[in-house]
Amino acid sequence: MKRSYVHGYNTDESGRLEDQARTLEDLLHHDTRYAAGSRVLEAGCGTGAQTVILAHRSPGAHITAVDIAADSLTAARQRLKALNSANVDFQVADCACLPFEDDRFDHVFVCFVLEHLVRPENVLQELRRVLKPGGSLTVIEGDHGSFYCYPQTRAARRVVRCLIDLQAAGGGDALIGRRLYPLLAGMRFDDVRVAPRVVYVDPSRPAWEEGFSRNTFIAMVSGVARAAIDGGLIDAATWRRGIEDLEATIGKGTFHYTFFKAVALKPT
Amino acid sequence: MKRSYVHGYNTDESGRLEDQARTLEDLLHHDTRYAAGSRVLEAGCGTGAQTVILAHRSPGAHITAVDIAADSLTAARQRLKALNSANVDFQVADCACLPFEDDRFDHVFVCFVLEHLVRPENVLQELRRVLKPGGSLTVIEGDHGSFYCYPQTRAARRVVRCLIDLQAAGGGDALIGRRLYPLLAGMRFDDVRVAPRVVYVDPSRPAWEEGFSRNTFIAMVSGVARAAIDGGLIDAATWRRGIEDLEATIGKGTFHYTFFKAVALKPT
Numbered sequence: 052m053k054r055s056y057v058h059g060y061n062t063d064e065s066g067r068l069e070d071q072a073r074t075l076e077d078l079l080h081h082d083t084r085y086a087a088g089s090r091v092l093e094a095g096c097g098t099g100a101q102t103v104i105l106a107h108r109s110p111g112a113h114i115t116a117v118d119i120a121a122d123s124l125t126a127a128r129q130r131l132k133a134l135n136s137a138n139v140d141f142q143v144a145d146c147a148c149l150p151f152e153d154d155r156f157d158h159v160f161v162c163f164v165l166e167h168l169v170r171p172e173n174v175l176q177e178l179r180r181v182l183k184p185g186g187s188l189t190v191i192e193g194d195h196g197s198f199y200c201y202p203q204t205r206a207a208r209r210v211v212r213c214l215i216d217l218q219a220a221g222g223g224d225a226l227i228g229r230r231l232y233p234l235l236a237g238m239r240f241d242d243v244r245v246a247p248r249v250v251y252v253d254p255s256r257p258a259w260e261e262g263f264s265r266n267t268f269i270a271m272v273s274g275v276a277r278a279a280i281d282g283g284l285i286d287a288a289t290w291r292r293g294i295e296d297l298e299a300t301i302g303k304g305t306f307h308y309t310f311f312k313a314v315a316l317k318p319t
Numbered sequence: 320m321k322r323s324y325v326h327g328y329n330t331d332e333s334g335r336l337e338d339q340a341r342t343l344e345d346l347l348h349h350d351t352r353y354a355a356g357s358r359v360l361e362a363g364c365g366t367g368a369q370t371v372i373l374a375h376r377s378p379g380a381h382i383t384a385v386d387i388a389a390d391s392l393t394a395a396r397q398r399l400k401a402l403n404s405a406n407v408d409f410q411v412a413d414c415a416c417l418p419f420e421d422d423r424f425d426h427v428f429v430c431f432v433l434e435h436l437v438r439p440e441n442v443l444q445e446l447r448r449v450l451k452p453g454g455s456l457t458v459i460e461g462d463h464g465s466f467y468c469y470p471q472t473r474a475a476r477r478v479v480r481c482l483i484d485l486q487a488a489g490g491g492d493a494l495i496g497r498r499l500y501p502l503l504a505g506m507r508f509d510d511v512r513v514a515p516r517v518v519y520v521d522p523s524r525p526a527w528e529e530g531f532s533r534n535t536f537i538a539m540v541s542g543v544a545r546a547a548i549d550g551g552l553i554d555a556a557t558w559r560r561g562i563e564d565l566e567a568t569i570g571k572g573t574f575h576y577t578f579f580k581a582v583a584l585k586p587t
Contacts (some may be wrong), residue, residue: 090568159452181357197575201497229468229573232521232522236522246519251515303501304498304501305498307577
């Protein structure tokens with residue numbers, strides 16, 4: 052079931068990294084395909100990490116990808132160019148106030164966006180407005196509170212907690228995955244279906260150890276080192292130990308994380 | 320794929336409860352079937368909750384079910400009688416010192432047992448001894464640290480923590496699911512494969528809300544109320560609030576728990 056996926060650079064090493072990325076891509080996206088001719092909105096596309104996946108998996112769909120950051124869209128356009136894909140239009144727009152008429156899109160897709168918002172309800176309401184009756188909304192989010200590992204130390208727990216607390220301090224919610232169902236059901240979407248997408252890593256799955264544990268999760272946690280230490284959430288020594296403890300699971304322990312994927316319909 | 324499953328009582332209500340039980344049964348056991356004529360050991364069968372499932376799903380296998388508690392075996396025999404199943408022999412035995420010669424069984428099955436043991440390695444070594452080379456060991460365990468919910472309160476977290484701490488105080492490990500891989504790989508089993516079996520519950524899954532959240536998980540936590548309060552782990556008011564908070568997720572929030580199933584082979 053593996054399919055070729057062209058990122059535009061093809062040395063052996065990048066091929067290996069692509070294999071790893073595909074593992075997570077399959078887990079999250081294998082069941083998202085839009086019909087040829089359908090109009091799809093990707094809200095909050097950032098630098099296009101998900102856009103290339105959408106464009107590749109639904110080559111006949113007309114995808115409109117919006118983000119509020121013009122710089123990100125420049126990067127996204129570069130990414131898409133390498134894919135030689137003509138089915139994506141990029142547009143600068145605020146997801147809470149979209150420049151589209153009501154009922155414009157057959158489908159709306161939003162991935163790793165709601166976690167950053169103070170009021171995700173506002174964006175969801177706007178996405179619902181531009182979605183046509185009977186159209187589908189797909190939401191993918193993580194939940195950092197779903198993480199655990201073995202061995203699990205106090206320091207390892209603390210560094211992950213820093214990431215959650217920093218997100219909360221910024222008005223976001225790193226635990227949003229677990230509340231996708233009540234969030235969507237509470238906003239008059241129909242037929243809300245949420246399914247966990249579980250990452251389980253042990254030494255029998257080296258591609259996941261490198262591709263997810265080290266290069267996705269630990270890299271993401273490591274990215275807030277400065278903010279966590281300078282913000283007084285943790286001291287530098289504990290931080291270092293926590294990251295080392297997370298890394299120490301690779302090759303001998305286990306690593307656990309759950310994403311959530313929701314699909315809901317706008318009532319007809 | 321639903322199959323009829325006769326527990327021996329058949330009012331409407333028990334039928335509903337059986338449906339719920341089957342949901343979890345399918346999740347944990349759907350891929351365990353033993354060939355006709357094969358010799359299977361169930362180690363630590365208790366009152367036979369899993370034995371009836373094994374006997375039903377592998378009607379041609381010869382199952383030997385052992386437990387150290389004679390009283391439990393009496394209950395297990397009663398359960399099996401209702402199934403009208405002739406393929407199970409019960410025997411009182413200590414899993415750390417089994418009355419069987421080396422290499423006797425084609426397969427060994429152990430479910431919800433290792434979590435209670437101070438030295439699960441000792442029992443695994445004994446199970447390995449009575450397993451024939453090339454034979455399979457199947458282990459199913461939970462991991463209470465995998466639990467989370469929405470809404471999640473401090474009191475809800477604390478009552479679950481009490482269960483984990485009581486298990487630890489008794490020498491067990493309620494977080495054993497996450498370490499099945501290193502445990503088995505470290506004991507010279509081959510081809511160790513561990514897969515998470517994830518329970519995700521939201522209001523679109525009412526059978527899981529009743530069958531798992533309320534009647535399995537919250538019931539299990541509630542069972543240690545006396546021990547937790549009398550043992551000074553928590554005060555009675557916080558305990559009550561924690562249980563109420565867990566119950567409050569039903570009908571509006573979400574509930575998350577992960578079991579782990581491992582299959583490994585004895586080297587030939």
